[in-house]
Amino acid sequence: xxxxxxxxxxxxxxxxxxxxxxxxxxxxxxxxxxxxxxxxxxxxxxxxxxxxxxxxxxxxxxxxxxxxxxxxxxxxxxxxxxxxxxxxxxxxxxxxxxxxxxxxxxxxxxxxxxxxxxxxxxxxxxxxxxxxxxxxxxxxxxxxxxxxx
Amino acid sequence: xxxxxxxxxxxxxxxxxxxxxxxxxxxxxxxxxxxxxxxxxxxxxxxxxxxxxxxxxxxxxxxxxxxxxxxxxxxxxxxxxxxxxxxxxxxxxxxxxxxxxxxxxxxxxxxxxxxxxxxxxxxxxxxxxxxxxxxxxxxxxxxxxxxxxxxxxxxxxxxxxxxxxxxxxxxxxxxxxxxxxxxxxxxxxxxxxxxxxxxxxxxxxxxxxxxxxxxxxxxxxxxxxxxxxxxxxxxxxxxxxxxxxxxxxxxxxxxxxxxxxxxxxxxxxxxxxxxxxxxxxxxxxxxxxxxxxxxxxxxxxxxxxxxxxxxxxxxxxxxxxxxxxxxxxxxxxxxxxxxxxxxxxxxxxxxxxxxxxxxxxxxxxxxxxxxxxxxxxxxxxxxxxxxxxxxxxxxxxxxxxxxxxxxxxxxxx
Numbered sequence: 001x002x003x004x005x006x007x008x009x010x011x012x013x014x015x016x017x018x019x020x021x022x023x024x025x026x027x028x029x030x031x032x033x034x035x036x037x038x039x040x041x042x043x044x045x046x047x048x049x050x051x052x053x054x055x056x057x058x059x060x061x062x063x064x065x066x067x068x069x070x071x072x073x074x075x076x077x078x079x080x081x082x083x084x085x086x087x088x089x090x091x092x093x094x095x096x097x098x099x100x101x102x103x104x105x106x107x108x109x110x111x112x113x114x115x116x117x118x119x120x121x122x123x124x125x126x127x128x129x130x131x132x133x134x135x136x137x138x139x140x141x142x143x144x145x146x147x148x149x
Numbered sequence: 150x151x152x153x154x155x156x157x158x159x160x161x162x163x164x165x166x167x168x169x170x171x172x173x174x175x176x177x178x179x180x181x182x183x184x185x186x187x188x189x190x191x192x193x194x195x196x197x198x199x200x201x202x203x204x205x206x207x208x209x210x211x212x213x214x215x216x217x218x219x220x221x222x223x224x225x226x227x228x229x230x231x232x233x234x235x236x237x238x239x240x241x242x243x244x245x246x247x248x249x250x251x252x253x254x255x256x257x258x259x260x261x262x263x264x265x266x267x268x269x270x271x272x273x274x275x276x277x278x279x280x281x282x283x284x285x286x287x288x289x290x291x292x293x294x295x296x297x298x299x300x301x302x303x304x305x306x307x308x309x310x311x312x313x314x315x316x317x318x319x320x321x322x323x324x325x326x327x328x329x330x331x332x333x334x335x336x337x338x339x340x341x342x343x344x345x346x347x348x349x350x351x352x353x354x355x356x357x358x359x360x361x362x363x364x365x366x367x368x369x370x371x372x373x374x375x376x377x378x379x380x381x382x383x384x385x386x387x388x389x390x391x392x393x394x395x396x397x398x399x400x401x402x403x404x405x406x407x408x409x410x411x412x413x414x415x416x417x418x419x420x421x422x423x424x425x426x427x428x429x430x431x432x433x434x435x436x437x438x439x440x441x442x443x444x445x446x447x448x449x450x451x452x453x454x455x456x457x458x459x460x461x462x463x464x465x466x467x468x469x470x471x472x473x474x475x476x477x478x479x480x481x482x483x484x485x486x487x488x489x490x491x492x493x494x495x496x497x498x499x500x501x502x503x504x505x506x507x508x509x510x511x512x513x514x515x516x517x518x519x520x521x522x523x524x525x526x527x528x529x530x531x532x533x534x535x536x537x538x539x540x541x542x543x544x545x546x547x548x549x550x551x552x553x554x555x556x557x558x559x560x561x562x
Contacts, residue, residue, distance in 0.1 A: 148468050
């Protein structure tokens with residue numbers, strides 16, 4: 001069961017970006033599916049699925065126009081069992097002279113799809129990614145709050 | 150040579166120059182400040198907005214003594230080059246549109262402090278003009294730039310009789326001083342603004358004005374015609390680049406104007422604009438200055454958000470068996486599809502409940518709902534008390550779930 005196949009409503013409407021109802025619908029749908037089909041699996045696997053569902057719904061609602069959502073969706077679709085983080089180069093404690101490059105590298109690793117971009121684009125994608133992540137976190141927070149109360 | 154020029158550029162001469170620029174002071178500001186009028190399609194507005202205020206601040210810090218209300222002219226044209234119009238603008242440069250270069254420099258304010266400082270800076274500027282983007286302090290360059298530009302503009306104004314009264318003064322004084330005091334300096338100055346201007350959008354007026362200005366200081370005779378000579382050397386290529394498709398950048402005074410450095414500057418300003426966006430997004434970063442710290446904050450924030458997602462997903466996984474989301478997802482789907490967005494849950498809940506009634510064949514769902522919703526009222530209370538504002542939409546979804554579950558419970562029980 002692939003939570004990521006939460007049937008993206010098919011309308012990555014970016015009018016209201018991030019599209020909260022869209023994300024909510026996606027996520028809830030995935031959640032319900034997970035809950036339906038995986039009642040007997042461990043908490044860990046379920047949580048992994050939920051996390052993947054969260055990212056998937058986030059990427060779906062962001063649409064394919066964003067590099068990070070595109071990279072995220074591709075990563076989720078491949079479902080390759082491999083270490084997710086492939087450091088491009090070892091993190092060496094460098095003198096402050098080259099700080100910016102180091103941080104850009106770190107940021108590239110954090111933001112999906114960030115490895116192939118120039119710095120300027122990376123900042124743009126980071127802003128969008130932060131927006132969507134924050135929305136997703138708030139969504140999940142409200143869901144958990146409402147459930148657990 | 151530069152040293153000689155510096156010596157020549159005595160303060161008094163500069164003051165003479167500057168005296169003419171009373172009205173045109175703001176134009177000098179304009180030259181210096183935005184200097185990166187990025188006119189790339191949709192970037193225009195945002196760039197303008199983001200650049201100008203910061204640049205204005207920079208200018209303001211440089212020249213506190215300047216009487217001209219800097220904020221009033223904070224909106225530059227995209228090209229950043231609108232020499233002060235004598236009449237209509239009155240020293241305040243209106244934003245928008247292509248730079249309407251009207252080579253009328255008549256509103257240089259008589260600011261003695263500014264004049265003195267500019268006089269001092271003009272020497273620096275002379276040296277810097279000699280070549281390259283020497284890393285002078287931006288403020289110094291600004292002053293020098295303004296001064297130099299003012300000189301040129303003043304001369305230009307004088308030449309073109311924009312303001313007869315001032316033109317006379319400008320012409321007389323400007324020419325004299327230009328010729329006598331710093332020919333080379335003037336040549337360089339003229340070259341610079343010319344280059345800067347030429348790098349601008351292919352505004353013929355502007356190019357013409359720049360050329361005019363540039364040549365003025367050199368040889369009065371050659372003012373309007375032989376503009377191309379010095380100008381063409383440097384920035385012609387850049388200015389001849391297609392102006393509609395490319396990003397139009399205004400070279401700052403005293404900085405190198407070859408295409409590489411200009412592109413660099415464009416890139417830097419793009420980056421700074423994006424950093425500003427990020428600053429707004431990341432909470433608690435409004436006071437942080439500096440790229441490194443800002444990047445640190447951004448990285449921390451992204452990491453914390455991702456950790457929160459992990460944590461919440463674990464929490465949801467642990468909590469999940471207790472609650473069935475089917476009804477909610479169904480409701481949300483109905484809600485979103487039929488109503489296409491947010492709407493008051495209360496108003497719609499009766500409508501939504503009816504479809505729920507029709508879903509009686511989904512006994513499993515209903516049973517699950519009734520069975521699993523241990524505390525429907527508590528659930529509804531929790532939903533209603535959700536503090537987040539945007540979660541109103543989610544609240545609607547949850548409310549509908551609560552309503553439906555509540556309404557169904559008596560049915561199933």
